[in-house]
Amino acid sequence: MKNFTANLVICFFTLFLNSQINASGFFGSSDSEGKSGLMAEAIKYAELAKTHKAHPEEIHEYAKMSLEYVKKAEIQAIEHDNTQARTHITESLRRLVEAIKHARMGHARIATEYIDDALVEMYQMTDN
Incomplete structure (x- = not known):
């Protein structure tokens, strides 16, 4: 049961970090992103x-x-x-x-x- 809980915590932590990295635009973006019109x-x-x-x-x-x-x-x-x-x-x-x-x-x-x-x-x- 300890292994399952530890794996679950690691999964949530990984998802959290991944969403933060994606939100910051770390992986790059198209040059047209952020422009409007x-x-x-x-x-x-x-x-x-x-x-x-x-x-x-x-x-x-x-x-x-x-x-x-x-x-x-x-x-x-x-x-x-x-x-x-x-x-x-x-x-x-x-x-x-x-x-x-x-x-x-x-x-x-x-x-x-x-x-x-x-x-x-x-x-x-x-x-x-």
Whole structure:
């Protein structure tokens, strides 16, 4: 019975520590976590596109979804007269369009490179 109680205590202690580590984000997180709004959605879909490096069809679909959110963010930036954000958005749009074009042609590696470039611009916009 002592072994059972000791094992039970160890299990609860392990679960407690595991939940504390996960809550602190120790194991890492996606760059889009913690961000909100249209650009966060665009980043999320661009990151998903990036994870499908060898599948141009998947890159194409996720890049198109990201592009839609970036377009909406552009409209929002125009409405708020945010010229600094618009610069990053314009570059993100340009690179996403290129990624979609190359994914459509089956060039997964090149499309992924354009996704990476678009993500850099998106991150810079959200950091400002």
